[in-house]
Amino acid sequence: METAGWEATAHPRSLEVHVASFLDSLSATGYGPRAVAHRRAIVMAFVRWTQAEQVAPQDLTEKHLAAFVNRRPQRRETRKERAALRRFLVHVRAGGTPPPAAAPISPAEALAQRYVAFLRRDRGLAENSILVYGPCARDFLTDRVAKAGGLALDALDAETVRVFLLERVAHRSPESSRLLTVSLRSLLRFLFLRSETPRDLSAAVPTIRTCRQATIRAVLLPEEMEQILAAPDRSTHRGRRDHAILLLLARLGLRASEIVAIELNDLRWRAGEIVVRGKGPRRDHVPFLADVGDALVRYLREDRGPSPSRRVFLRLDRDDLSVGVA
Numbered sequence: 074m075e076t077a078g079w080e081a082t083a084h085p086r087s088l089e090v091h092v093a094s095f096l097d098s099l100s101a102t103g104y105g106p107r108a109v110a111h112r113r114a115i116v117m118a119f120v121r122w123t124q125a126e127q128v129a130p131q132d133l134t135e136k137h138l139a140a141f142v143n144r145r146p147q148r149r150e151t152r153k154e155r156a157a158l159r160r161f162l163v164h165v166r167a168g169g170t171p172p173p174a175a176a177p178i179s180p181a182e183a184l185a186q187r188y189v190a191f192l193r194r195d196r197g198l199a200e201n202s203i204l205v206y207g208p209c210a211r212d213f214l215t216d217r218v219a220k221a222g223g224l225a226l227d228a229l230d231a232e233t234v235r236v237f238l239l240e241r242v243a244h245r246s247p248e249s250s251r252l253l254t255v256s257l258r259s260l261l262r263f264l265f266l267r268s269e270t271p272r273d274l275s276a277a278v279p280t281i282r283t284c285r286q287a288t289i290r291a292v293l294l295p296e297e298m299e300q301i302l303a304a305p306d307r308s309t310h311r312g313r314r315d316h317a318i319l320l321l322l323a324r325l326g327l328r329a330s331e332i333v334a335i336e337l338n339d340l341r342w343r344a345g346e347i348v349v350r351g352k353g354p355r356r357d358h359v360p361f362l363a364d365v366g367d368a369l370v371r372y373l374r375e376d377r378g379p380s381p382s383r384r385v386f387l388r389l390d391r392d393d394l395s396v397g398v399a
Contacts, residue, residue, distance in 0.1 A: 088120045088130050088165060095164045107200075112157045119158055130165060138162065180224055181214040188263050209256035213237060226269045231277035234261070238278065251281045298323055310376040311389050317368040318386060324362050336383040340369065 095116065099109050122141050123133070138158050142151045178186070189207045192198045198206070216237060217224060238257070242250040258278040265273040293301070302319050306312035321327045331349050339348040345366075349357040373385070380387055 088123060089117075091161075091165045092116055092120065095161050098164060111153075112161075115154050115157045116161050119161070133162060133165075179218070181218050182211070184224065184269070185211045185214055187267075188260060191263055191267075192259075205252055206256045206259055209253060210260045212241075213257060213260060226264060227271055229264075229270050229274060231274060234274055234277045242281075247281065254278050254281050313368070313372050313376050314386060314389065317365075317372045320362075320365045320368050324365050325359050327359070332386065333384070335385045337385060338383065340385065 092113065096109050096113055099112060104112070119138075119141055122144070123130075123137070126137075128137055138155065141158070142154050185207065188210050189203060192203050192206055214224065217226075217229070217233070220233075221228070234257070238254065241253055245253065258275045261270070261275040261278065262273065264270045265275070302316065302323060305315040305319065307316055318332055321332050322329070325347070327349060331351070334350045335347065339350070341348065344358075345361045346358045347361065349359050351357055369385075377385070377387060
């Protein structure tokens with residue numbers, strides 16, 4: 074659908090005079106610096122294209138917009154370009170009206186914005202880090218206003234910081250709590266450097282450490298391994314099969330995927346070894362151990378049963394009948 078009514082509005086000879094006010098309107102509606110810069114590049118390319126094509130602003134239609142976006146069929150992000158340019162054309166048609174004056178912001182929000190600008194400009198923090206630090210600063214300053222009736226940063230003390238943290242970390246994970254303390258410490262350091270507080274309260278924020286080794290041990294103790302090997306009930310088909318599998322895991326160190334892939338031809342009894350299928354074409358020859366061999370022989374003779382599958386270990390149903398590959 075073409076944009077009608079361009080002829081009814083007087084426009085300057087070049088679209089370029091509308092670019093600055095258009096970018097200001099984007100900033101006023103919440104677009105960040107990167108988003109504004111990206112749309113500026115799109116709009117300026119469109120302005121240069123209209124000049125090269127000798128298209129007057131008052132003659133512009135959706136057809137011109139589509140021609141610009143599709144000038145290189147292999148290019149990506151055409152949807153974003155089209156959306157940005159449609160908004161720009163609406164702005165031009167309105168005569169480049171400047172954005173309405175922004176509503177006044179609270180002192181807490183103004184201070185939070187200065188802090189975020191400090192992180193971005195002076196500290197050079199990545200946007201992902203700012204997305205962690207910024208909300209924490211707003212939360213702390215808003216909480217301060219709610220409880221003290223105003224920022225009153227000259228009266229801020231360690232006890233206030235401690236109470237804020239205790240209220241926030243109660244239901245957080247250790248890592249989330251750690252990020253909160255790092256963010257709060259950064260804000261308090263900023264407030265002191267900017268003379269908003271008479272003393273540096275960053276030291277009042279405790280350090281929360283997360284233990285990287287707080288997981289299940291990678292290796293079982295020998296007595297624990299023996300308990301696991303003794304767990305299957307070897308008076309049943311399933312128990313004898315599971316015992317053989319556990320021995321391959323424990324004694325030979327095979328992976329679960331390697332055990333599943335073992336076929337009958339891989340059991341080389343005369344050579345006393347198992348052919349283990351690794352990643353890709355890799356094949357390893359692992360020697361039999363006595364208890365592993367005994368468990369496999371008993372399972373194959375008494376429990377596996379006939380099957381068209383060549384896999385050694387088969388899946389069992391509730392009646393312990395062989396029904397497929399493990």
